[in-house]
Amino acid sequence: xxxxxxxxxxxxxxxxxxxxxxxYAGRMFWLGDQVNLVWPAAGVAVVWFCAHRRAPTRHLDMxxxxxxLGAVDWLTGAPAVGSVVSAFVGLIQxxxxxxxxxRWGPHLWGAGGDAALRCPxxxxxxxxxxxxxxxxxxxxxxxxxxxVTTGGFPVLVSAMSVARHMAxxxxxxxxxxxxxAAISRLRTGKGRWRHRRPASLWRIAEIAGIAGIGIAxxxxxxxxxxxxxxxxxLLGYTVLVGTRLSTSWVLAYSATVYVVxxxxxxxxxxxFPLISIPVLRSAVMQLLVALVALVGLALALGRDxxxxxxxxxxxxxxxxxxxxxxxxxxxxxxxxxxxxxxxIIDSMGDGLAVIxxxxxxxxxxxxxxxxxxEHAGWSGLHHVDGTRHPEGEPAYLQALAGENTPKxxxxxxxxxxxxxRVVQVTATGLPHPDGTRSTVVLFHDVTAERRHRDExxxxxxxxxxxxxxxxxxxxxxxxxxRYSLDGVPDHPDLDEARGGLDRLTQASARMRGLIDGxxxxxxxxxxxxxxxxxxxDEVVADIAQARxxxxxxxxxxxxxxxxxxxxxxxxxPVLVRQLIDNLVGNAIKYTAPEVVPALRITAVQDDTMxxxxxxxxxxxxxxxxxxxxxxxFHRAHVSHGYQGTGLGLAICRRxxxxxxxxxxxxxxxxxxxxxxxxxxxxxxxxxxxxxxxGQ
Numbered sequence: 001x002x003x004x005x006x007x008x009x010x011x012x013x014x015x016x017x018x019x020x021x022x023x024y025a026g027r028m029f030w031l032g033d034q035v036n037l038v039w040p041a042a043g044v045a046v047v048w049f050c051a052h053r054r055a056p057t058r059h060l061d062m063x064x065x066x067x068x069l070g071a072v073d074w075l076t077g078a079p080a081v082g083s084v085v086s087a088f089v090g091l092i093q094x095x096x097x098x099x100x101x102x103r104w105g106p107h108l109w110g111a112g113g114d115a116a117l118r119c120p121x122x123x124x125x126x127x128x129x130x131x132x133x134x135x136x137x138x139x140x141x142x143x144x145x146x147x148v149t150t151g152g153f154p155v156l157v158s159a160m161s162v163a164r165h166m167a168x169x170x171x172x173x174x175x176x177x178x179x180x181a182a183i184s185r186l187r188t189g190k191g192r193w194r195h196r197r198p199a200s201l202w203r204i205a206e207i208a209g210i211a212g213i214g215i216a217x218x219x220x221x222x223x224x225x226x227x228x229x230x231x232x233x234l235l236g237y238t239v240l241v242g243t244r245l246s247t248s249w250v251l252a253y254s255a256t257v258y259v260v261x262x263x264x265x266x267x268x269x270x271x272f273p274l275i276s277i278p279v280l281r282s283a284v285m286q287l288l289v290a291l292v293a294l295v296g297l298a299l300a301l302g303r304d305x306x307x308x309x310x311x312x313x314x315x316x317x318x319x320x321x322x323x324x325x326x327x328x329x330x331x332x333x334x335x336x337x338x339x340x341x342x343x344i345i346d347s348m349g350d351g352l353a354v355i356x357x358x359x360x361x362x363x364x365x366x367x368x369x370x371x372x373x374e375h376a377g378w379s380g381l382h383h384v385d386g387t388r389h390p391e392g393e394p395a396y397l398q399a400l401a402g403e404n405t406p407k408x409x410x411x412x413x414x415x416x417x418x419x420x421r422v423v424q425v426t427a428t429g430l431p432h433p434d435g436t437r438s439t440v441v442l443f444h445d446v447t448a449e450r451r452h453r454d455e456x457x458x459x460x461x462x463x464x465x466x467x468x469x470x471x472x473x474x475x476x477x478x479x480x481x482r483y484s485l486d487g488v489p490d491h492p493d494l495d496e497a498r499g500g501l502d503r504l505t506q507a508s509a510r511m512r513g514l515i516d517g518x519x520x521x522x523x524x525x526x527x528x529x530x531x532x533x534x535x536x537d538e539v540v541a542d543i544a545q546a547r548x549x550x551x552x553x554x555x556x557x558x559x560x561x562x563x564x565x566x567x568x569x570x571x572x573p574v575l576v577r578q579l580i581d582n583l584v585g586n587a588i589k590y591t592a593p594e595v596v597p598a599l600r601i602t603a604v605q606d607d608t609m610x611x612x613x614x615x616x617x618x619x620x621x622x623x624x625x626x627x628x629x630x631x632x633f634h635r636a637h638v639s640h641g642y643q644g645t646g647l648g649l650a651i652c653r654r655x656x657x658x659x660x661x662x663x664x665x666x667x668x669x670x671x672x673x674x675x676x677x678x679x680x681x682x683x684x685x686x687x688x689x690x691x692x693x694g695q
Contacts, residue, residue: 008055015048016064023072029266035157035278037285038262041069042134042165043172045094050110051180053098066091085144093137093165100129109181114188116181117174117247119305120298126177127294130169134162160279163286171258171293175251210244211253213237218260222270231261231271231288238292242299250300254293261289351423351443357436371412371423371443382411409446421447474508531659533682534573536566536580536612540601543581547588559588559597566612567605569679571659576679579655580614582648583675587616590673609661609678617672626665652677 022041029037045065052058070087074080098111105125107113117123138158199207214237221230241253264270265285275281345352351368353361372381412421426442478501485501488494544561551558569576584599591597600615621629630653649665656663661678668674 005056008052008057009060012052012055012057012061012064015044015051015061016068019044019048019065020068020072023069024076027072027076029262035160035282036164037266037282038168038258039161039164040168040172041090042093042130042168043170043176044168045090046097046110046130046169046173047176047180049094049098050101050177053102053110053112062091062095065094081148082145085141085148089137089141089144092140093133096136097129097133097169100132101125104129109177109184114181114184116178117297117301118308120301123174123294123297123301126174127166127170130166130173131162134165134169138162138165157279160283160286163283163290167258167286167290167293170290170297171251171254174293174297175255178248178251207245207249210241211249211256214241214253215256215260218257222261222264232291235288235291235295238295239299242296243303245296245300247297247300247304250296251293254289254296257292258289261285350445353441353443354430355439355441357432357438362438368443371421371445382413409450412443421445422450423447471508475505478504478508530572531570531680532573534569534571534576536569536576536603536610537563539573539577540566540580543577543584544599547584551588557596559599562598562600564600564602566601566603567610568682569610570682571679575655575658579652579677580612582652583614583677586648587614587618587673587675590618591616592619605681607683608681610681611676611678613674613676615668615672615674617670620667620671620673621665626667629665630663 019041022044026036026039026041048065049058049061052061055061066087069090070083073083073086078086101108102111105111105113105122107115108117108122108125109115115122117126138161141161142158214234217234217237218231221234242250245253261270261272262285265272265281272281272285275284345363345365348365348367351371352363352365353368354363356362408425408427410423410425412423422445424444424446426444428440428442430438430440432438482498482501485494485497540563544559544563548558548561587599588597595617598617601612602615603610603612605611630649653663656677656679659679661680663675663677666674666676
């Protein structure tokens with residue numbers, strides 16, 4: 001036998017003993033003519049079966065209730081057949097009661113929940129379930145007794161029995177449900193007894209005084225020999241009990257009145273013995289005790305419900321106040337952020353404007369007013385070729401926001417300042433919940449940058465003319481001298497002269513390479529980036545073919561290329577070709593002698609970037625120089641006879657960074673070097689408005 005079943009069996013036996021005592025006590029309150037004055041067993045049965053609703057011994061409980069009820073009836077003088085009927089009627093009553101209670105009040109203890117009687121509605125549920133189950137049981141009892149006994153069972157006695165059972169269920173059943181719920185909640189840790197403050201002396205005195213005076217009044221009325229009809233007048237005092245005492249004390253008061261009135265009436269004391277008919281005497285007494293319990297519980301539960309509602313209302317008001325405080329803090333924070341954003345926008349050196357769906361400007365900062373002029377509006381904004389958009393510049397800027405073109409140069413003729421400036425315009429869409437869209441436009445004055453770029457271009461032309469032309473002269477004169485030496489007879493100094501010419505030609509070539517590298521670096525650093533869709537497959541295939549042809553012409557080993565699927569990128573086509581050609585040329589140049597260069601070029605893409613990897617089988621990079629090789633004029637293999645200016649990888653880094661990407665160099669596990677760089681995906685969306693606003 002498991003511990004749980006053993007405990008349940010022990011409780012079943014204890015409840016059975018209590019129920020047997022209640023049945024015997026009810027039979028002892030005998031008035032004659034088949035009339036019992038009280039029947040506490042009805043209330044005990046309610047408590048028993050509510051406590052054992054899910055107990056493993058609940059079927060045993062049904063058997064014990066039937067046997068006890070039938071045995072007590074038979075032992076106290078009832079016919080055997082009638083006792084059997086009464087036993088099954090009692091089982092029917094408790095079964096119907098539990099079914100109705102579970103259906104109407106599933107939150108109550110004993111019906112599936114753990115709640116006590118908390119409001120008048122719970123009291124009406126208990127009364128409704130008790131009344132319905134008792135009426136059904138007594139109807140079955142009248143029919144059953146009529147079938148098995150000759151004398152039948154009087155209907156009036158059955159009606160009085162309904163009142164007797166209801167009094168027991170109301171007083172004992174409600175007290176049991178209240179106590180069971182308290183014990184259950186205390187056992188699960190939900191009880192509050194440990195957290196209650198002790199009652200004050202004034203409260204203890206008030207409880208004792210009200211309860212004591214009421215009980216004393218009933219004792220006085222029912223033990224005096226005057227037989228004055230004052231019993232129902234004491235119901236008025238129950239109002240005071242129900243309004244001032246807690247529900248538990250009201251239950252104790254009602255039970256005490258029940259015992260006092262029942263005992264005095266049975267002893268022939270009080271006003272009720274004057275009623276000669278036993279059935280009416282019992283009915284009047286049941287009515288009194290039922291009204292005492294009903295009035296007291298209704299008032300107490302109503303007060304409890306009102307207190308619960310007030311507490312809930314106070315809690316909601318506190319939560320509302322806390323929520324209002326939180327909203328006020330959030331509003332202050334939002335206001336602070338809005339002021340901060342406005343201050344940032346107003347202090348920006350670049351002009352910023354927001355164009356609404358109706359092509360009206362809804363926001364602009366002082367910088368854009370300074371650029372466009374206070375009253376000029378959009379009239380001074382033109383394309384770089386001097387033309388204007390046929391539908392107006394706001395419409396053009398809104399159309400520009402829907403394209404994958406992050407930046408566009410435009411001319412700005414500010415009539416108030418009497419000058420023409422070049423501004424770089426970035427337009428970004430800002431969608432609204434209703435499906436419309438505003439446009440955030442950022443104006444960046446690039447006049448100085450463009451002027452610097454033009455100056456750099458002019459400088460590059462000067463360099464090309466003033467430095468490369470003398471070098472061309474040096475190469476030409478060196479070649480002429482070489483031709484002249486071809487006709488000179490052999491002389492001991494002739495070989496030395498030819499060696500000097502070779503060194504002169506090599507120095508000139510190095511100088512030419514250095515100048516070309518400087519020009520390429522300057523171009524990569526300052527040239528305008530014009531992004532477009534670039535097919536990497538086509539670019540890499542063309543570079544690979546050119547490098548293969550160059551190796552075949554020069555008699556060097558032809559490099560082997562393994563090229564994967566390369567997705568397109570959004571970048572400047574000229575700079576991308578220069579980037580890849582530099583990396584491929586480096587990989588071929590830094591290959592050990594007698595080794596055929598082998599390159600593997602692959603790429604992967606995500607939502608915004610394409611990552612390209614170029615892996616070679618070269619001599620690798622010295623340890624600790626994987627980052628330094630991207631610096632200006634850095635040469636990693638100076639002592640190995642490899643020629644170079646040290647600008648190639650610096651140019652590669654500058655090209656990648658100008659496209660918003662990164663480039664790194666790592667050792668390949670199979671030998672050689674792996675260069676990895678990223679470029680924008682051709683499918684990447686345009687920058688968001690939040691990015692433009694710096695959020």
